Amino acid sequence: MHIIDVNSQILQENTRLAEENKKLFNKYGLHVTNFMSAPGAGKTTLLEETIKKISGNYKISVIEGDLQTSIDSDRIKALNIPSYQITTGTVCHLDARMVHNALHNFHLEGNDLLFIENVGNLVCPADFELGENLKVMVFSVVEGAEKPKKYPVMFHKVDVVILNKIDLIPYSGVSLEELINNVREVNPEAKIFPVSCKTGEGIDDWISWFSQNIKGK
């Protein structure tokens, strides 16, 4: 049994399904963002803060991915935003088929934005295209400045790196400058936004960039 061949077949089939998703998203004029991170980096909180700022201007839907529970989906629904929770059981990432199946739970017509929150994992989600327009990763600065070197695949693949929890920098001993340099080394093109979802610092810069990025949609 050739594990690599099997994985490669799985990834090829996923890429094909992601292309199908992309066609569907285009048909409905839907701009789709895939949010990825390690567990606990603050994806859901970032989504909440983003939704609060822009939900007056756009019609938004959210797909949540977790191994278990509907905790995240419930948080989004509390903002009066349609949200569907995918529970993956033991699977460590969302794939294009899961997203496709989840779409049946939404009325896509008239929607502007779809936010997909991936399973918390700094490795595997990066390998699975979902048909999205934008890949955003959220990284908690507390995880350490050297992580872009140790987990280069996701840092390399994303369009945006949001460095969250900068309010904890004074207590964590992590150098934001060193972290940003390490991100740049792996991905010189990425937009980088240091933010604190807790204090609100930096959120407006992210929102401003994101709003401009979807302007043409």
Added chain:
Amino acid sequence: MHIIDVNSQILQENTRLAEENKKLFNKYGLHVTNFMSAPGAGKTTLLEETIKKISGNYKISVIEGDLQTSIDSDRIKALNIPSYQITTGTVCHLDARMVHNALHNFHLEGNDLLFIENVGNLVCPADFELGENLKVMVFSVVEGAEKPKKYPVMFHKVDVVILNKIDLIPYSGVSLEELINNVREVNPEAKIFPVSCKTGEGIDDWISWFSQNIKGK
């Protein structure tokens, strides 16, 4: 193609190889601990602190797992402890074969303890037995109190849960009590040690339990 069947074959083959590893460990009287966590929870720092406290009493070797770099292995070598770095590329976990191959880099004769630091990932490493005696997970309290509910597989499988970075609790808004209750809900049997590798708080409790646990070896 049946993805689940393929995965099940991979896991069965891994379990067989893990049994082989276990026989080898037993032959050399080696006590083996598998340290798992999300990225940046503090596995390497916990290893460093543990090694400093007990290396006078035991002969220790370390296997490090990361996608890229030998940063962690270099940190262990700086303590004059033999260490071998497995770089997995894009693979999100260590498996029994990787560990078996890494063993060729050590003189197992006369060793007491082998510490294996897994790839930073709260999902997949839990599925891959390595032939170890003890499964320890390190969880950074900053990742949030609800995580045991959302990532139950690893929390359920381990013998020990080390709740690290408790020095950040006053700044993070996370409730240690709620976190411990959530761990207990998923795994009532686990030993739980709240620690701060930064301040040293709680480390002695972990070391004391660990030393007693390997006494009979």
